[in-house]
Amino acid sequence: MDVLIHLFVGLHIIGIAALLGGFLSQMKAMGQGAARFVPGMLHGAATMLVTGVALVGLNQADGHHVNTFKIGVKLALLIVILGLVYVKRDEERVDKGLFALVGALTTANVFIAVLWT
DSSP states (O other), rough: OHHHHHHHHHHHHHHHHHHHHHHHHHHHHTTOOOOOOOOOHHHHHHHHHHHHHHHHHHHHHHHOOOHHHHHHHHHHHHHHHHHHHTTTTTTTTTHHHHHHHHHHHHHHHHHHHHHOO
C-alpha cells in the first residue's frame, strides 16, 4: 500500500508543478496585462484534485490519521482555483488580479500542505 501512496504523492506533485509552472510561465505576460490560463494549469489542477482524493482514501484505508479539516481547507482552495481556471480558460487575456489570485491560492495550498502538521 505504501508504494501506491507514494505513487499518488508523486502524481500530486506533478499536478502542482503543472499548475504553478503554468502560472510562473505567464508572469511576464501578467506584467504586460496579457496573461492567460494555459491548458497545463487546468490539467494540473484536475490532476491535483483526483490524486488528492485518492490519497485521502488510500491513507484512510491504510489506517493513517487524516486531518480532515486541513484536507477540507486545501480542497476548498483547489475548487476555487479549478473553477477560475476552467471558466476563464478560453479567454485571451485574464485580469491581473484574478490571475494573481490563482497564483496566491496555489502557493497557499503548497504551504498549507508543508507547514500545517
